[in-house]
Amino acid sequence: DGERVGTAYLDSEVLAFDSTSFAFALQAGLGFHTIWDNWDLNFIYTRFHRKENKGVLAKKTLLPLIWFQKENLGIQDEASKVSSRWTIKCDFVDGQLEKPYYISEKFILTPFMGFRGGILDQSFDVTANIIDQENGERKSKNHSDSWYLGPRFGMRSKWLLSCGFSLIADAGSALVYTRYKTSHCEDAVDSEMVGSITFLERKESVSAVRSHFDLNAGFSWEHLFEEDVYATFELYYLFQSFGAQNKMRSLTALNSEGNDLYFHGPVLSMTFDF
Numbered sequence: 221d222g223e224r225v226g227t228a229y230l231d232s233e234v235l236a237f238d239s240t241s242f243a244f245a246l247q248a249g250l251g252f253h254t255i256w257d258n259w260d261l262n263f264i265y266t267r268f269h270r271k272e273n274k275g276v277l278a279k280k281t282l283l284p285l286i287w288f289q290k291e292n293l294g295i296q297d298e299a300s301k302v303s304s305r306w307t308i309k310c311d312f313v314d315g316q317l318e319k320p321y322y323i324s325e326k327f328i329l330t331p332f333m334g335f336r337g338g339i340l341d342q343s344f345d346v347t348a349n350i351i352d353q354e355n356g357e358r359k360s361k362n363h364s365d366s367w368y369l370g371p372r373f374g375m376r377s378k379w380l381l382s383c384g385f386s387l388i389a390d391a392g393s394a395l396v397y398t399r400y401k402t403s404h405c406e407d408a409v410d411s412e413m414v415g416s417i418t419f420l421e422r423k424e425s426v427s428a429v430r431s432h433f434d435l436n437a438g439f440s441w442e443h444l445f446e447e448d449v450y451a452t453f454e455l456y457y458l459f460q461s462f463g464a465q466n467k468m469r470s471l472t473a474l475n476s477e478g479n480d481l482y483f484h485g486p487v488l489s490m491t492f493d494f
Contacts, residue, residue, distance in 0.1 A: 243270045247489065259319045266338075268310040268483065275303035287346045287360040287472055288406060301349040310483075312338025314372060330376040336394040336432060337369040340481075344468055359407040362468035368430065370396030384442045388456060394432040401425050404471035422471045431463040436487065450493040459484040 251262035316334030323329055346360040374392025381387065406420040438456025445451055465481040 242485070243268070245483075245485075247487075249491075253493075257319070259317060262314075262316050262318065264314045264316075266310070266312055266314070268308070270308050272306045273303070274305075275301065287344075287362065288348070288358060302346065304344065304346045307343045309341040310338070312336060312340075312368075316372065316374075318376070326380045328378045328380070330378075331374070332376065332392070333371070333373050335370065336372045336396060337367075339365075339367045340462065340465060341365045342465070342468065357408070360472075361405045361407070362403070362472070364400060364402045364465075364467045366398050366400045366465075366467070368396040368398040370394055370429075372432075374434070378440070386440045386442070387438075388440050388454060389437040390434070392434040396430055396432060397427065398430045399425070399427050400467045402467045402471055404468065424471060426467070426470075428464070430465070431461075433461040435459045438487075448494060452491040452493070454487070454489045454491070456487055457485070458487045 245266065245268040247264060247266050249262060249264040251260055253260050314334065314336050316332040318330050318332035320328050320330045342364045344362045346362075348358045350358060372392060372394035374390065376390045377388065379387040402424050404420070404422045436456045436458040438454060440452055440454040442450070442452045460483040462481040462483075464479070466479050
């Protein structure tokens, strides 16, 4: 009948988004080969925007009190339906100066240093239909807007095979100053009301130092198409970690700094050298 009994705590699917679907991200870069001792200067822009919606239809579901203050719910703490929406906008630029070192005929190490800067905005909204209140709703609206900037270091490696193929593996880390603006708001809409009533609204601006980590491994293929056009194709698996990014939880009943944010998936890149 389309109904199921569930309990909507933070670690359940409707709130934790533990089964998010695959989404595309965009990377674009521009680099220069300098005349000073074989150094290269590169800039890489990454864009990932995503919206996830989840919901649970239940005969009797306990409200997720982590995202709601119990004193604002009245005597009711059960809902007939709970839905949530998570939105993320992640845009950042990596600028790096690097120089390759030929350890042997087949093995190349390329250390790099530079910076990472960008913005990371998130929102997480929870809507609950209160039992025994016709069209009654409680809404928890949570937002976190941030920008960050800091130094980044790492190492790229390449093991040359044959016919232009190579094994590649890269690692990088950044320590960034991050400025957050967070907000938490709880609204109520009942059948007898016109519009909504705001029970609670909190805002906060804080600064912190966060760590970012990047790891990838895969294959590359290089080919000289013309005398002045050299192309490199890479296929690798990327893992990225952004430390303690869920600042929205710091204004809720849980009052927690939140967990790390992870991205991972296959990457196909094409590089053309002129």
